[in-house]
Amino acid sequence: MNTSIIDPLQGDFPEVIEEYLEHGVMKCIAFNRRGTLLAVSFLFLHPNSAEPPPCRSGGIAKELRDNDCSSPITSICWSKCGNRILVSAADKSLSLWDVSSGKRITRIVLQQTPLQARLHPGSSKPSLCLACPLSCTPMIVDLNTEDTTYLQVSVSEKPTEPNPASRNKCSDGSTSFTPTAACFSKYGNLVYVGNSKGEILVIDSKDGEVRAMVPISGGSVVKNIVFSRNGQYLLTNSNDRVIRIYENLLPPKDEIGALNEMNESLSDLNGVERLKALGSKCLTLFREFQDAITKVHWKAPCFSGDGEWVVGGSASKGEHKIYIWDRAGHLVKILEGPKEALIDLAWHPVRPIVVSVSLNGIVYIWAKDYTENWSAFAPDFKELEENEEYVEREDEFDLVPESEKVKGSNVNEDEEIDIVTVEKDPAFSDSDMSQEELCFLPASPCRDVLEQQYKFLESSSKLMDSNNSESTFSEETGANGHTMNHASSPVEDDAVGTRIKRKRKPSEKVLELQAEKVKKPSKSSKSSKTKSKSLFDESNGNGFYYDELSDE
Incomplete structure (x- = not known):
């Protein structure tokens, strides 16, 4: 320490x-x-x-x-x-x-x-x-x-070399x-x-x-x-x-x-x-x-x-x-x-x-159970047991206080500072092998076990089967029934070799627009709402629809 x-x-x-x-x-x-x-x-x-x-x-x-x-x-x-x-x-x-x-x-x-x-x-x-x-x-x-x-x-x-017969014996005859x-x-x-x-x-x-x-x-x-x-x-x-x-x-x-x-x-x-x-x-x-x-x-x-x-x-x-x-x-x-x-x-x-x-x-x-001692970090710091009213000096907040103007600088600005030499720790001052010493071991990543990989493939295939109908519908239609751009949200799974579509979370600007349109519904929003319901009816209840314009 x-x-x-x-x-x-x-x-x-x-x-x-x-x-x-x-x-x-x-x-x-x-x-x-x-x-x-x-x-x-x-x-x-x-x-x-x-x-x-x-x-x-x-x-x-x-x-x-x-x-x-x-x-x-x-x-x-x-x-x-x-x-x-x-x-x-x-x-x-x-x-x-x-x-x-x-x-x-x-x-x-x-x-x-x-x-x-x-x-x-x-x-x-x-x-x-x-x-x-x-x-x-x-x-x-x-x-x-x-x-x-x-x-x-x-x-x-x-x-002598160890020999069971030559072991020490106690006074009672037992072997010690x-x-x-x-x-x-x-x-x-x-x-x-x-x-x-x-x-x-x-x-x-x-x-x-x-x-x-x-x-x-x-x-x-x-x-x-x-x-x-x-x-x-x-x-x-x-x-x-x-x-x-x-x-x-x-x-x-x-x-x-x-x-x-x-x-x-x-x-x-x-x-x-x-x-x-x-x-x-x-x-x-x-x-x-x-x-x-x-x-x-x-x-x-x-x-x-x-x-x-x-x-x-x-x-x-x-x-x-x-x-x-x-x-x-x-x-x-x-x-x-x-x-x-x-x-x-x-x-x-x-x-x-x-x-x-x-x-x-x-x-x-x-x-060690350390206790805070702030006076150890600043020599002019004073610990108070209770609050006291502080009275500032007249030149305390001046750019150059009067007290510092009187004092002369004791620092030799022309002296060269050595930033290369490393001082030895006195606890290890006797060591002449510091270059060969091993202090830390590098972290080496380990490969996944085959069982974990098989579990990952099974879970991925189940996810694909459960979202098959949802992903098909989301690929074909957008918020207003139009075709969506495939470059906007698809995620490709290399482990299974299939495409799984995931909807993207709307931004804050889109959420604000949604809130305004909910307060002031227009004719276009009503028509889009009707259209969205009809699309859902045609899908026989097997589709997933996310309408960005309606509140339903």
Whole structure:
């Protein structure tokens, strides 16, 4: 939003449900980088232009269908430039699609069901992705070669391929299925993994080596781990019902180099102690968010586009609640929706808009409830609580007021004005791929189905049969019984190949003449009336006659 016209007393966060989208059963959502396209359960929605908030029109820009997949979609991820999209499904498949053409690039099948899959953020056309399966370690998958690199989830354990016999077992002997959360850093140099022991592992994405470890207070299972848009903050959602925000201390573009320098300075430490010391220099705890009264679990927490707000959905059944905190840790708003459980949540990259998905498959769009503030548009505008008598200045309506004659012009009229250079949006200042970025999808008209064409032909033929006698009579006679000109009103139907006559609506001048002749009937009008009746009698009641001169 334009921060210069926002009321400082109102927060820049959504407040009410502005719109809802309903198209089948939707399960997961994802905005592209600019926020102009929204992928919803493999459906693309786009607005009319770039200025209004997205999804205002709710029109489907493209629909992609995978004939090889009939299972539910578990996650959707856009590439950085929006040209590709990665979809993970419950049938253990990963599918990479080209958004413009609507064609599938590749499809591979894993050994486990991927709950979440993310493309590498450092490339415009990435082939690497990070997949988090249901019951095994996270993996980096090369979609071109299908090579898989398994990542460590614990310092004491080495990464191994999934094996049903090697699953974790609880104290009572039952098998536990604990999914592991993981995400790329801003440029994809590192992978941050949250495990079931309440630890954050910092792993090199190229060789899979654990470079640092950050223990989480409480030691609870990490369910979600998300980076902010600028890469400055890291969010974790643990099983102890606490959302934690960590500040990233590493430089975004040279994370590996900074870790190597710190590693050399800690040569006197070994093993886990060194990893913990490096972790303290990578991440530091910034804030903690929780509901101390209800102690609810959180669903799909994330940052706002500018990182100023933190949002999380309630995981309680039967309620659609969204909690919004500022980065200082204060709860500023609770959005209450319909009595439907919330399953997914996303904040628009650049606008105060939140999109949530309910258990029934309906997408709700939350937007800000704006109040008019006219003083923000004119600096000399004054808002009045009640009417006041206005006293004008003596020179107010002069062509050149006296007050302006005294003031000198501060504008340099000889200075050249640059109208060519385009200032970059600070929200996308790090992008060097703006020329390749896909922001909108062109509208492509679709051909009519053959069944609709057959229905049109049948309806046209019925119309021709019903108007056959009427059209024949109107072709032969005019208002006064004379022959009508065929070039004045015929409409040719190409689909049937016949001529259907339609009477033309009289103009305003003709209606005025009719009104005058009705008031003053003449002999000619009486004779024409008689003639018209005789013509109708001769037609045996099968004709249609429209007399422009008589009032009957």
